[in-house]
Amino acid sequence: MTLVLRYAARSDRGLVRANNQDSVYAGPRLLALADGMGGHAAGEVASKVVVAALAPLDDDEPGDDLLDQLRGAVLEGNGAIAELVSHDPDLDGMGTTLTAVLFSGNRLGLVHVGDSRAYLQRGGQFTQITHDDTFVQSLIDEGRITEEEANVHPQRSLLLRALTGHEVEPSLAVREARAGDRYLLCSDGLCSYVSHETLAEAILIPDPQACADRMIELALKAGGPDNVTVIIADVVDVDYGDDAPIVGGAAGDGSSDQPPPDSPASRAGAITAPRTPPPQPMAQVGPTPDPKARNRKRVRLLVWIVAILIVLGLGAGGTVWWVLGQYYVGATDDNHVAIFEGVRGGPVLGIPLHRVAETSCLAPEEAGCKSLTLDELQESAREDVRKGVIPEKPGMDGAREAVRRLWLGALLPTCTADPASTATSTTATSATGTSASGGAVAGSTTSTTPTLTSASQQPGKNCRKVG
Structure with missing residues (x-):
């Protein structure tokens, strides 16, 4: 049966x-x-x-x-x-x-x-x-x-x-x-x-x-x-x-x-x-x-x-094409800052919601252009990028402008090249001076410029490595 x-x-x-x-x-x-x-x-x-x-x-x-x-x-x-x-x-x-x-x-x-x-x-x-x-x-x-x-x-x-x-x-x-x-x-x-x-x-x-x-x-x-x-x-x-x-x-x-x-x-x-x-x-x-x-x-x-x-x-908004026109600045799996096409969030039933559209270098058309990493950003900017920065102006141009703002206003100060050899001050000597009357006179002057000590420098926290 x-x-x-x-x-x-x-x-x-x-x-x-x-x-x-x-x-x-x-x-x-x-x-x-x-x-x-x-x-x-x-x-x-x-x-x-x-x-x-x-x-x-x-x-x-x-x-x-x-x-x-x-x-x-x-x-x-x-x-x-x-x-x-x-x-x-x-x-x-x-x-x-x-x-x-x-x-x-x-x-x-x-x-x-x-x-x-x-x-x-x-x-x-x-x-x-x-x-x-x-x-x-x-x-x-x-x-x-x-x-x-x-x-x-x-x-x-x-x-x-x-x-x-x-x-x-x-x-x-x-x-x-x-x-x-x-x-x-x-x-x-x-x-x-x-x-x-x-x-x-x-x-x-x-x-x-x-x-x-x-x-x-x-x-x-x-x-x-x-x-x-x-x-x-x-x-x-x-x-x-x-x-x-x-x-x-x-x-x-x-x-x-x-x-x-x-x-x-x-x-x-x-x-x-x-x-x-x-x-x-x-x-x-x-x-x-x-x-x-x-x-x-x-x-x-x-x-x-x-x-x-x-x-x-x-x-x-009703079609996949809407999503393809959205951009935001976020972090990749290897902690690089990038421009993403799509919307934030994990896959929905296995369908990805975003992809990397462009790196965060200022001149992406140039060979060897360097992109930002999270370690180079100030802590507040770092958290913003992790969450996803939505551009003020929609589209790729708005996302690129958001990247420029990170470069110009959110970077940590540069770490010194050799932290172990730095002191708390440096002395600069000049072989000539200027008289009150404006003429050059022989002699020397000194100035003191504060820098980070080797103990206080923490790359990725309060300074960024260059090169």
């Missing part, structure tokens, strides 16, 4: 929201749904990044470590959110829920954080198999309110756990998969507005795509104030299942949900396209596609994911 998944997915921004912060991925092994949050703080960015972190699991044979793979991918996605926030503080506050299933033969791994949900239809029973990480659910668990009261509670949207870049442990479970099982994964845009009883009726629609369409329709009929996303997946015993992954919502190329142009989400490069009403299914359930077409889709998906991560990780 060979068990495979037959699946469909749908996402809609709803009737009120200006954009879609949900992201969804459905493939032969992986089902993942993330509901972004944070409003102007780019919830759609968070959901995209987390789904992108899980997507590679769809191409790998899961083996025996289903939960380890899921946990690792979730932590990677959560870490990516933290990286983005560190490079653009305006993104602080964004986050996402996650509910995902990794399928392998007669087993599946389930990972969950937040208030998106997973349901199982088996043997005539429709059951919720995830536990909401919400304040009202904690009140229900303690017996302080009923589920009916939770539906109208003023804090019903308060999450206790989500992926926000801060440390969090997802809920993990392994479940048995049986032929005939049907799974529903949904964002709270469905289950918060459509009753359990109504969902239990709709889940019986035989065709997965028709079932997903009906779920979306029910949410919109209920007012559709929130984004709503649905995955329907059947466990079937056949030779093959659907092989083309479905990527949708904020993570899909077909989403029209544009964030405001001045929002951090827009600046982080959320990639969407114009929406064509009425909403259409993101993919149709059908036979296995040609392997070459499948590979092309995966290549396009990989390129798309990489492009998003580059744009998001830079935390800049």
Whole structure:
């Protein structure tokens, strides 16, 4: 017996929201749904990044470590959110829920954080198999309110756990998969507005795509104030299942949900396209596609994911070209002062944010031009360079001017050539003098000039070596 998944997915921004912060991925092994949050703080960015972190699991044979793979991918996605926030503080506050299933033969791994949900239809029973990480659910668990009261509670949207870049442990479970099982994964845009009883009726629609369409329709009929996303997946015993992954919502190329142009989400490069009403299914359930077409889709998906991560990780104005036009003065690994192209910070998901564009010599076009080192700078200037000096004037010209200022006003005094032979004073003798009347007279004069003693000279601290 060979068990495979037959699946469909749908996402809609709803009737009120200006954009879609949900992201969804459905493939032969992986089902993942993330509901972004944070409003102007780019919830759609968070959901995209987390789904992108899980997507590679769809191409790998899961083996025996289903939960380890899921946990690792979730932590990677959560870490990516933290990286983005560190490079653009305006993104602080964004986050996402996650509910995902990794399928392998007669087993599946389930990972969950937040208030998106997973349901199982088996043997005539429709059951919720995830536990909401919400304040009202904690009140229900303690017996302080009923589920009916939770539906109208003023804090019903308060999450206790989500992926926000801060440390969090997802809920993990392994479940048995049986032929005939049907799974529903949904964002709270469905289950918060459509009753359990109504969902239990709709889940019986035989065709997965028709079932997903009906779920979306029910949410919109209920007012559709929130984004709503649905995955329907059947466990079937056949030779093959659907092989083309479905990527949708904020993570899909077909989403029209544009964030405001001045929002951090827009600046982080959320990639969407114009929406064509009425909403259409993101993919149709059908036979296995040609392997070459499948590979092309995966290549396009990989390129798309990489492009998003580059744009998001830079935390800049929407395109990589913006970053290539930024310059600052910083220190190289070998403590030389240099002009860097890009922005400060370490790699984001392995993507470097800057590179050395030019040394710090005053005439870079001349052969043998000497560049500054940190040891030659005064301590305050040294710290500024370590942190990165942003030029007052943008562009390479501004960076070169910042280097000139270091040369002219931030150097340590020169150490004497032979510290061991210096004294606390030197005597200069002149063979001639000048009379009050202005004539030259024979004789000698002396003058005393203070210098650093050999004990007080500390190259790199209070003086600099020359040559």
